[in-house]
Amino acid sequence: MASITSDPAISLDGFIAGPDQSLQHPLGVGGEALHRWHFEQPEENAAELDAICSAGAYVMGRNMYGPDRGEWDLDWQGWWGDDPPYHGPVFVLGHRSRESVPMQGGTTFHFVTGGIEEALRLAREAAGDRHVSICGGASTINQYLAAGYIDELRLHVAPVVLGRGEALFRDLPGLEFEVASSRSTSLVTHVTLCRTTG
Amino acid sequence: MASITSDPAISLDGFIAGPDQSLQHPLGVGGEALHRWHFEQPEENAAELDAICSAGAYVMGRNMYGPDRGEWDLDWQGWWGDDPPYHGPVFVLGHRSRESVPMQGGTTFHFVTGGIEEALRLAREAAGDRHVSICGGASTINQYLAAGYIDELRLHVAPVVLGRGEALFRDLPGLEFEVASSRSTSLVTHVTLCRTTG
Numbered sequence: 294m295a296s297i298t299s300d301p302a303i304s305l306d307g308f309i310a311g312p313d314q315s316l317q318h319p320l321g322v323g324g325e326a327l328h329r330w331h332f333e334q335p336e337e338n339a340a341e342l343d344a345i346c347s348a349g350a351y352v353m354g355r356n357m358y359g360p361d362r363g364e365w366d367l368d369w370q371g372w373w374g375d376d377p378p379y380h381g382p383v384f385v386l387g388h389r390s391r392e393s394v395p396m397q398g399g400t401t402f403h404f405v406t407g408g409i410e411e412a413l414r415l416a417r418e419a420a421g422d423r424h425v426s427i428c429g430g431a432s433t434i435n436q437y438l439a440a441g442y443i444d445e446l447r448l449h450v451a452p453v454v455l456g457r458g459e460a461l462f463r464d465l466p467g468l469e470f471e472v473a474s475s476r477s478t479s480l481v482t483h484v485t486l487c488r489t490t491g
Numbered sequence: 492m493a494s495i496t497s498d499p500a501i502s503l504d505g506f507i508a509g510p511d512q513s514l515q516h517p518l519g520v521g522g523e524a525l526h527r528w529h530f531e532q533p534e535e536n537a538a539e540l541d542a543i544c545s546a547g548a549y550v551m552g553r554n555m556y557g558p559d560r561g562e563w564d565l566d567w568q569g570w571w572g573d574d575p576p577y578h579g580p581v582f583v584l585g586h587r588s589r590e591s592v593p594m595q596g597g598t599t600f601h602f603v604t605g606g607i608e609e610a611l612r613l614a615r616e617a618a619g620d621r622h623v624s625i626c627g628g629a630s631t632i633n634q635y636l637a638a639g640y641i642d643e644l645r646l647h648v649a650p651v652v653l654g655r656g657e658a659l660f661r662d663l664p665g666l667e668f669e670v671a672s673s674r675s676t677s678l679v680t681h682v683t684l685c686r687t688t689g
Contacts, residue, residue, distance in 0.1 A: 460504070466655070470503075477672065479670055486650050
């Protein structure tokens with residue numbers, strides 16, 4: 294069965310987005326500081342950037358897909374332009390059904406109303422032999438962590454303090470991992486954590 | 492002038508001790524999980540362990556020195572037995588003066604009532620050409636971070652979630668570092684952060 298991974302970029306104080314996410318601030322206020330390694334050091338971090346988009350299927354929360362709340366804004370097709378970086382099926386969690394949105398380059402957004410279990414089942418089926426990546430946001434990753442589904446949590450730790458925002462690991466006291474590997478550039482420490490088998 | 496370092500062990504969610512520190516729980520409830528790499532992998536982590544106690548002088552907060560509050564318990568000589576691992580002068584912050592406490596092996600606890608600036612001045616004088624280490628706890632390290640004194644913050648990140656406790660980086664939004672290096676074993680990721688020069 295495909296393994297489940299997640300690749301959050303995270304601050305030193307545990308936030309994977311700044312506060313007050315909106316159309317103007319998709320990463321929350323100040324959240325872009327978590328991604329400087331993406332934009333300023335793409336070659337130094339090429340292996341990790343490639344790995345983020347190497348899954349066979351993806352799951353994301355509605356708030357990561359778009360800034361609208363309540364009824365779907367059917368004109369919204371994600372933050373990523375005509376050719377999103379996923380190049381495969383992306384299962385978006387939500388409370389209201391809507392038709393799938395095919396994009397250029399092989400990305401298709403599917404909308405799942407049956408919760409994290411159904412989204413994961415559909416993503417596993419779609420991924421075949423490849424792995425499934427839980428994209429975010431914090432609430433979505435935390436739900437999958439709480440349920441014990443994430444086999445490999447690849448933290449990309451930016452050397453900045455946000456102070457507030459969307460907290461990874463909220464309400465997960467006692468969660469433990471083993472460190473599989475780490476590597477750093479001046480703007481990020483990549484830490485791969487595996488679920489303990491104990 | 493001697494550089495200033497600090498070596499906190501920290502959870503994935505940013506705590507350097509568990510909640511409810513006391514005589515029974517000097518590291519806070521659950522806080523010992525931050526130090527498994529110390530006790531279970533001393534050889535694999537020998538370089539980092541040696542570095543923690545290689546300073547010429549140390550500064551620590553009163554709450555790290557002992558569990559008593561208010562008037563000093565003059566019978567208390569720290570958590571570390573007759574021969575503490577510092578083997579040099581340790582300047583303990585507090586509000587009440589008391590006589591210095593010499594221990595075996597070269598450690599002497601001095602008590603400073605003039606605040607973080609005075610403690611740092613005395614530690615620098617005592618350290619000579621060697622560096623000064625800010626031992627903890629969180630409140631003490633955060634005060635020195637806020638004042639911009641720490642040149643090298645060496646985080647020892649345990650792959651565990653505590654949920655609550657003593658938070659490093661509290662009230663320090665916008666603080667930024669450069670990553671100098673990282674290395675990991677299964678129980679810890681060592682990340683050395685340097686103050687940005689910008």
